[in-house]
Amino acid sequence: MKEIKKQKTRKLQPAGAEHRLLREKARRHTRASRVSPCVYTALVLLFLYAPMLVMVVFSFNGGRSNTQMDWRLSLQWYREFFNSSRLIGAVRNTLVLALLASAIATVIGTAAAVALDTWKKNLSRGAILAATDIPMMAPDIVTGISMMLLFIFAGGLLGRRAILGFPTMLIAHVTFCLPYVILSVLPRLRQIDRHLAEAAQDLGCTPGKAFLKVIFPNAFSAILTGALMAFTLSLDDFVISYFTKGASFQTLPLEIYTMTKKPVQPTIFALSTLIFVGIFVLLLLTNWAQARSDKKLQGAKK
């Protein structure tokens, strides 16, 4: 094998000046192929971050405009945000809704995943999984209006016109979170050795105890991933909330929507800069934690 390679390279090597020229060309080629991906990546990142940059700069702007720089550093928009009981209330509402929705979705979804995991492949199992796919495939607007129609119909039956509000929003949020929990937990359950739970029962555990002591710890990280996904989806959702909201309960995305209807609102920039920094720090921390655990793993292997 080595011989063949050697022969090949010998044959390919030109002599003298021609050789040098080719080598130079090759070097230039590799330099270009090393630099251009970086340049291209930088350009795309610039495109992705340009609006964010605008937002951060204008959140510290002294003037009233969100398009004309005043060049005076000021925290007035941050002050305005923290003084606005409307916005602070919306932040609280968003957090309460996201916590409740993700908690309910995690409990129902995990239970369903455990049941589905042991289910034989038959029609009813297929039908349940197909139903689980619907909210993931349907565009948000269709999910939103379909739930709105259901609630309005139910409101008509119950004789209540103003049925939309916190409960309907909670139901809608749990509904679109559920598939993410199930599809995060189910694959993990597949990977767990079935004999472990059987062994636990052979050693005297009740089925419930076997689940808590064997299955649950093994699936915990997947359940947590599902719960976190549900939480962030609920925090961020605008479209489905928009169609299932009532007048009494406003979340932050709904409040932002109302704010962007008016022409000048730099408070939005202050708010989004705060969100941006929060998410950035959170991601840096998780990235750092992951890198550390990777290192630990590598160290353990050595």
Added chain:
Amino acid sequence: MRTLSDTARRMLSAPYLVWSILFIVAPMIFVAYYAFTDKSGAFSLANIQALPDYANVFGRSVWYSVIATLICFIIAYPLALCLAGMRENTQRTLIMLIMLPMWMSFLIRTYAWLCLLQDNGIINGWLEKIHLSSLHMINTPGAVILGMVYNYLPYMIVPLYNVLSKVDKSLLEASHDLGANGAQSLLRVTLPLSLPGIASGITMVFVPSISTFYISQKMSTGNISMIGDVIEQQFQSYYNYNMGAAISLVLMIAILVSMMVMRRFTDNNGEVVV
């Protein structure tokens, strides 16, 4: 797991079963029900017959979202290739940076573009400073498409990166050894291998693009309406739920068909079927 008894299984799955019938399946049936009834609840084909009035809007939505998806693909594919060739730590950091904007509300991201592109906005302010005539950017089809590309670009990058970073490097070496040049390797090895990623990227960009209403509303200041805008108006302004349901039904069917087409392309573990 034989350890789970039938009763236990039934009890565990019952809440989800009830939930999905009540809040996933039933709402979809209600969309069809409202589409085929009038305000009093009597059977009616009036909504379906009125659908051709919206053919224009529908065609525009399909056209704009196809263009937006195409632009996303053209930007994202080379980027995903670049990323896949970098060091692993760099890859992880860059993917995090690309996904970070996705965590921001798309309302805010779109609004920031509005401030950049407005007639008296930031870009025109700069142009004025260097004594150039101002550009009219907002309220054009280009602005709407830009809004979609900007918001959904990461949805194209991530699935493409996921498949491309897993392409076996020795396959590329093999194609090189067999005499293929870079372009041939790309077309005949890398591209076919990345088809599943392409299909999921296209779906992830196309579906939200065609059904958006906020982006078109903001980027065209309400002048260019898409199918999402029409649905939103029927539900939130005219309170004509029946008409809104009929339009949504068409949207849903169009999306299902396009998804099925996409699936066909990636059957047999991503090998080309066509």
